[in-house]
Amino acid sequence: MILKAKAHSIGMAGGLAAFKKRAYVLVTVRPGYEASVVSEIERIPNVKLSDFVHGEYDVVCVLEGSYEEIDKAVLAIRKLPNVMKTITLTAFDTHLE
Numbered sequence: 221m222i223l224k225a226k227a228h229s230i231g232m233a234g235g236l237a238a239f240k241k242r243a244y245v246l247v248t249v250r251p252g253y254e255a256s257v258v259s260e261i262e263r264i265p266n267v268k269l270s271d272f273v274h275g276e277y278d279v280v281c282v283l284e285g286s287y288e289e290i291d292k293a294v295l296a297i298r299k300l301p302n303v304m305k306t307i308t309l310t311a312f313d314t315h316l317e
Contacts, residue, residue, distance in 0.1 A: 243290045245297055246307040247279040253302035254278050260300050266293040277307070 249257045254272050258279055261270045266289045269282040283293045290310070298306050 240284060241287055241290060241313075242311040243283045243294070244309040244311070245281040245283060245294060246277040246309070247281065247297065247303055248276075248305040249278040250302040250304055257300060257302055261297055264293050264296045266290060267297075 247257070247261070258270050258272055261267055261279065261281055266283050266285040267281055268284050271280050272278065273280050281297065283290050285293070294306065294308050297303060
């Protein structure tokens with residue numbers, strides 16, 4: 221399997237932040253507060269999807285926007301009451317052959 225990155229022409233003004241990106245955030249929530257945390261997460265700008273899940277994590281979120289917008293959304297999620305831990309997975313503009 222070969223991992224091959226797509227090439228982009230990036231101007232000095234926009235840089236990488238100008239491209240729309242995606243990130244996944246795995247959230248551990250204090251037990252009993254899952255519904256309220258999901259409700260609060262869904263109000264954060266750039267959160268496109270938020271699901272309650274079973275397993276090691278309690279909530280999975282999909283964020284879209286520039287790197288700066290994603291960073292702001294992740295920080296907002298981390299500051300929510302009853303959020304105990306987050307793991308952020310940033311998607312890259314690559315494809316597998």
